[in-house]
Amino acid sequence: MGIIENGTISGNLPSKEAFVVHYPGYPSSISRAVETLGGIQGITTARESTSNKLELHFRPEDPSAHPAYGERRHCNGFLLKISKEDVKKDSLPESQPVISTSDACLPEVRPALCADIVARVSESYCFDGMVDYQHVIPIHADIAQQKKRKWMEVKSLAGKNDLMDMADEDVMMLLPQFFSPKDRPDNLVLRLPVTSSPKKKDEELTQNLYEIDIGPVFAIDFSVKEIPKILKWEDYIVPTSNQWKWQVAVSALFEERPVWTRDSIVQRLLDKGLTCTHHMLNRFLLRAAYYFSGGPFLRFWIKRGYDPRKDPESRVFQRMEFRVPPELKGYCDSNATNKSKPSWDDICAFKVFPFKCQTFLQLFELDDEYIQQEIRKPPKQTTCNYKTGWFSEALLDNLRLRVAVRFVSVFPEPGFEDVFKSIQEEFERSEKTRIQKDALQPSQRNHQETTKDMKKCKNTNKEKDDDVNADEDSEDLDDEYEEAANDDDISISSHGYGDMENNSRTYLQGLFNRFPSSASALYGSANDDNDSDGEYPIYEQESNALDDDEEDDE
Amino acid sequence: MEDEHVMIDLDDVSRHIDIPADAPYTLSGLDTLNPVLTIDGKMKLVGEYIATIGTCLAFSDKGDNQTPQKKTVEPVAKLHKILKFRLAPLDNEDGVTKTTNL
Numbered sequence: 001m002g003i004i005e006n007g008t009i010s011g012n013l014p015s016k017e018a019f020v021v022h023y024p025g026y027p028s029s030i031s032r033a034v035e036t037l038g039g040i041q042g043i044t045t046a047r048e049s050t051s052n053k054l055e056l057h058f059r060p061e062d063p064s065a066h067p068a069y070g071e072r073r074h075c076n077g078f079l080l081k082i083s084k085e086d087v088k089k090d091s092l093p094e095s096q097p098v099i100s101t102s103d104a105c106l107p108e109v110r111p112a113l114c115a116d117i118v119a120r121v122s123e124s125y126c127f128d129g130m131v132d133y134q135h136v137i138p139i140h141a142d143i144a145q146q147k148k149r150k151w152m153e154v155k156s157l158a159g160k161n162d163l164m165d166m167a168d169e170d171v172m173m174l175l176p177q178f179f180s181p182k183d184r185p186d187n188l189v190l191r192l193p194v195t196s197s198p199k200k201k202d203e204e205l206t207q208n209l210y211e212i213d214i215g216p217v218f219a220i221d222f223s224v225k226e227i228p229k230i231l232k233w234e235d236y237i238v239p240t241s242n243q244w245k246w247q248v249a250v251s252a253l254f255e256e257r258p259v260w261t262r263d264s265i266v267q268r269l270l271d272k273g274l275t276c277t278h279h280m281l282n283r284f285l286l287r288a289a290y291y292f293s294g295g296p297f298l299r300f301w302i303k304r305g306y307d308p309r310k311d312p313e314s315r316v317f318q319r320m321e322f323r324v325p326p327e328l329k330g331y332c333d334s335n336a337t338n339k340s341k342p343s344w345d346d347i348c349a350f351k352v353f354p355f356k357c358q359t360f361l362q363l364f365e366l367d368d369e370y371i372q373q374e375i376r377k378p379p380k381q382t383t384c385n386y387k388t389g390w391f392s393e394a395l396l397d398n399l400r401l402r403v404a405v406r407f408v409s410v411f412p413e414p415g416f417e418d419v420f421k422s423i424q425e426e427f428e429r430s431e432k433t434r435i436q437k438d439a440l441q442p443s444q445r446n447h448q449e450t451t452k453d454m455k456k457c458k459n460t461n462k463e464k465d466d467d468v469n470a471d472e473d474s475e476d477l478d479d480e481y482e483e484a485a486n487d488d489d490i491s492i493s494s495h496g497y498g499d500m501e502n503n504s505r506t507y508l509q510g511l512f513n514r515f516p517s518s519a520s521a522l523y524g525s526a527n528d529d530n531d532s533d534g535e536y537p538i539y540e541q542e543s544n545a546l547d548d549d550e551e552d553d554e
Numbered sequence: 555m556e557d558e559h560v561m562i563d564l565d566d567v568s569r570h571i572d573i574p575a576d577a578p579y580t581l582s583g584l585d586t587l588n589p590v591l592t593i594d595g596k597m598k599l600v601g602e603y604i605a606t607i608g609t610c611l612a613f614s615d616k617g618d619n620q621t622p623q624k625k626t627v628e629p630v631a632k633l634h635k636i637l638k639f640r641l642a643p644l645d646n647e648d649g650v651t652k653t654t655n656l
Binding site for chain 2: 004006007008009010011012013015016017018019020021022023024025026027030031033034040043044047048075076077078079080081082083084115117119121
């Protein structure tokens, strides 16, 4: 060991090798540290291992302790050892400057500090990974800090006894908690979840795939001349595959009846225990059916090869819609996120109130005797109208109000009897209006009445301001007057067909009796006709917009 | 006898110089904050003290001469201080005073 003279030592660099462990903590003793590193044997084994890993268990007594891994690295360093040897307290400091020459001749009495480079350090273990959370008592951390600060005051080393006071007094208590099963930080790459794409993209994709073979089947224009032809899907599907079973089930539905709502198809397949994805169902449907983008069968699936525009019997499959009255929309809003949707059968049977503010139904499926009777009466029109199909607008309006009466009657919350009553009254008025119009024979009269009904329908749908309400009140008065005048006839009509004939004649006589005033009425109707023509496009546009909303809901 | 150890870190200069084995060295200024290490009489390095992160444990590789295959390790020291050396700037050379023992 070289004596430090004037802060200087000399020597030769050693050949002895050593390695260091950058221990991530403040162990209470070297022996404890060695224990946490697996003991002498564990360290020796790690030195010989090719994995270059040194395990550190902060709690070697705990078998579930998660180890931290030290990685072996090359480094260039040396180990400097500083020690203190024989100390002669009193005489040396005093006699040093006076008899320095003579003291130099006596090496055995040389004092104080010695230092020497004792080893070459060529390897180190560094712990870069994540470790269990360590709770270090603050007082111990402070002691460690103080110890470091003392080292920074290097001057105190010369000729002082500070080293005597730096005995290892630490008693560290580690209270670790399990933090993470991960050992090293990882770079996480966010990936888009593999979920089904939006419906429109599905449709586009499917259409692109099959366009050449199958032809367009989605959202066909109602005025198209030719409808999609029957497709031999048996050529595309292997009989032993699951798809075959599915396709047979779907095609069988269209043999049962040619027009279906999607909800009803899904319900029927579920009843048979068949479930599949939205995308797969589209594939099965397009092989068997198509649908129009507008008109009385809007977005209903129609059997390939069948044209409902040419078959009056298709009138029973036409579309009907129910819109929740404004007073009751709070119920739909509160159930917008309700997962347990009512079943389609329950909705068609008017057993539950729909959760949606707008529901599209098929007349054929509605469990209502009045509706089923009306739609099965012989058709009065010879062509299928884009707006009303095979029915008159008055009849459709009457049926729509009937649907509303049935749904509102099962509204689950109390306190809305007024809404039900007003819709009931409106339904009864529309029934009278329809009967009156059915009794009219001249075609001009029919045209004029249709125009009036159209205007009324728009007013009802738009729910305009008080002026419209005033008009409705006026109509109420008229209806009440007519009701009073024909009270006996109405009661009689409920007893049979013969009575119905009498009722019709009575109405005709009443109208003929008012003939002298028909001239002014005709003039007024002409004015209404002009106004109605002006407003027609707006109504049409609104209807399409609502259809788009319905599509979005799907 | 009570011993203290300091780790001498030459990683920053190892790319510039080649340290031969068994070379003579002089370490001066141990009573200052910036000791100076001279290796082989020509390479002059200036050091500064830095603290360890956690604790630095030094071990020696202990080989038995009679049975070379059998190896073990021995703990040498626990230290909290590192002397990190870098190449000395040239203008410091004039200020260095060398002292030799007589």
